[in-house]
Amino acid sequence: MTALLLVAACLASYGGFACLALAMPEHWERWRGRSRRAVAWRWLRPTGLGLLALAYGLCVWRDGISFGSLLWTVLISAAALAVAFTLTWRAMR
Numbered sequence: 032m033t034a035l036l037l038v039a040a041c042l043a044s045y046g047g048f049a050c051l052a053l054a055m056p057e058h059w060e061r062w063r064g065r066s067r068r069a070v071a072w073r074w075l076r077p078t079g080l081g082l083l084a085l086a087y088g089l090c091v092w093r094d095g096i097s098f099g100s101l102l103w104t105v106l107i108s109a110a111a112l113a114v115a116f117t118l119t120w121r122a123m124r
Contacts, residue, residue, distance in 0.1 A: 033093055040089040040103070044110035047082030050075045052114055062118070083107065 052058050054075040086106065091099035 036089050036093040040086040040093070040106060041110065043082045043086040043089065044103075044107050045113055047079045047086065048107070048111050048114040049117070050079030050082065052118060054079065058118060086110075 053062060087099075087103045090103040090106065093099060094102055
């Protein structure tokens with residue numbers, strides 16, 4: 032059960048940073064190859080923040096407030112780096 036919580040927190044933080052990155056117009060255009068519509072991207076920023084909050088909640092639920100906060104800090108750093116690598120690897124359309 033604890034391993035599943037950690038995997039879910041990893042996926043939530045990666046998805047959160049991916050949503051926050053794609054909320055920026057230049058990343059969206061490089062990823063999709065076209066300009067975004069105003070309605071299509073409004074959900075990206077709140078969803079990204081919600082997924083990061085979910086990852087924090089999962090880390091705290093798994094390990095308690097002290098180590099869970101530390102785990103979340105390390106996890107979001109690794110997730111941000113993974114999203115940056117993904118966007119540079121899959122940058123062109």
